[in-house]
Amino acid sequence: MKHESATPALTLAASSFAALGSEQRLLVLRTLVRAGSAGLSIGTLGDRTGVTGSTLTHHLKLLASAGLVKQEKQGRSTICAAVAYEEVRALANFLLTECCADAIDECTEHDHG
Amino acid sequence: MKHESATPALTLAASSFAALGSEQRLLVLRTLVRAGSAGLSIGTLGDRTGVTGSTLTHHLKLLASAGLVKQEKQGRSTICAAVAYEEVRALANFLLTECCADAIDECTEHDHG
C-alpha cells in the first residue's frame, strides 16, 4: 500500500466526533442527557437552549445519524432522547483499540512507558 | 437562568471533538499513535498519509491545540507524537460525568433502566 488510508471504522468515528464537535450540539446533547430517558420534544429543547426550530432540526439530524440521539414521533411532537452513554464509550474505544492496540507492539519496541 | 448555557468544560470538549472530527486528522492521529512515543517528523507523516506539507501543518496545529498531539522541534524537523490516550479518556469522561452524572439523579426519578 502506498499510503495509510481510512478504514470504515475510522470514517464512522470521524463523523461521530464531528457531530460532537459543536458547542451548540454538545449543549443540546447535555440537555437531553440531563432530561433522562423520557427525553424532550424539539419545542422544549428550543425553549431550554434558545436555539431556533429549524436549526435544532438540523443539529438533531446530525446527532441522530451519529447514533448519539434517538428521535420518535409522538403525535405532532418529536421526542428526542440521548443515547450518548454507549456511543461515547464506543468512540473512546475506537482510539483506545483501533488506533492504540496496534501501537502496543510498536511501543514496546520503542520502550514505551 | 433563562437558557442552558455552555460551560468552559463544554466549550473545550467541543473543540477537542471537532479536532477529532475529520477523517484526515484522525488518519494522521492514528499514524502517529502507531508510530509510538518516538513520533514522526512532518515530512514522514506527509509521505505516509499523502497529505501536503502546509495542510499537514494546519491539521497538526489543530490536533496540538486540542492536546492530542505534542510537537517538538529537532533541528530542522518537527517531531510529532500522539498523546491521545489520556486526552480521549478525558473526553469520554466529559460526557460520562459532566453530562451524565447529572442525569443519574434525573434518571432515577424517571425510573431509568
Added chain:
DNA sequence: CCCTTACTTCTACATTTATCGAAATAAAAC
C-alpha cells in the same frame, strides 16, 4: 372543514474550514 400547533424542508446568506502553491524562515551541509 378550518385553525392552531409542532416540526420539517427550502432557500439564502454568513462564517468557517480545507486545500495547496508560492514565498518566507530556519537549520544544517558544504
Added chain:
DNA sequence: GTTTTATTTCGATAAATGTAGAAGTAAGGG
C-alpha cells in the same frame, strides 16, 4: 556564506457548515 532541506506562513479559492426566516406538511382541536 551560499545552497539544500524541512517546515511554516501567506494568500487565494473551493467546499462545507451554521443559521434562521418563510413556506410546507402533518396532527389534533373546535
